[in-house]
Amino acid sequence: MPEYPTALGASSRDSITLLGKDLATDVMGEVGFGELAFWLATQRRPTPGETRVFEAVLAALADHGFTPTAIVTRLTYLSAPDSVQGALAAGLLGGGSRFLGVTEDCGRFLHEVLVEREPPAGDDGWDELALEVVTAERAAGRFIPGLGHHVHKDGDPRTPRLFQIAREEGLVGPHLSLFAAIGRVHPRVLGKTLPLNGAGVCGAALADLGLPLELLRGFALLARTAGLIGQLAEELRHPVGNDIFLSVDLNNRSVPPSAQGGPHG
Structure with missing residues (x-):
């Protein structure tokens, strides 16, 4: 019979192991x-510290x-x-890309910038790199994941708190450092100030924890x-x-088909 090795859950007649530990005695309640x-x-x-940041x-x-x-x-x-x-x-x-998916998009974006570069030294170095990144994205007509929020126009309250927790635990790595620098320099390129949103900072923090980008x-x-x-x-x-259902169903308005005949003309 073929074998399927796993380091995760495995069961025998009288025990369950998980991650090499006895589930009942070493994991549950512990x-x-x-x-x-x-x-x-x-x-x-x-x-x-990693658990605190992750949670x-x-x-x-x-x-x-x-x-x-x-x-x-x-x-x-x-x-x-x-x-x-x-x-x-x-x-x-x-x-997806508008809700929740920004966490992954931001982590991947920051990682792609960093993968072929040595981490800069000090805030000035990070700002220089961030300025290069924001300028290139603006020239390409692309948005930077994690920048801007439809409600928290003046700042997402989750963002400074997560930076604080990561600093307290000594877990501000290159992804969070670059994200913070993007927050500092982007007004020089975009001509306006946008908040670093919570989903984006979460992606940066997860990437700094070494969790799989995928x-x-x-x-x-x-x-x-x-x-x-x-x-x-x-x-x-x-x-x-x-x-919610009735607010739509009872307030619909019948209109004739579009003169253009739909999205394809």
């Missing part, structure tokens, strides 16, 4: 869920109110209350799962899904 999620992804146990990221991304992911979760539950998994999945499927969106989705469970719990207590 390892927090955030710490375990980090450990599962990296197959190394994080330090207390701060999860908290930052868990819930932002009535975002599209929350609304679609509530509406899917309204339509199919027998399928909690469907409601959660519907919300998670909305994690999984950064997965960690955002892990965080949002907790938030969506909270949305469903509140929907059970104080339902608004039907009101």
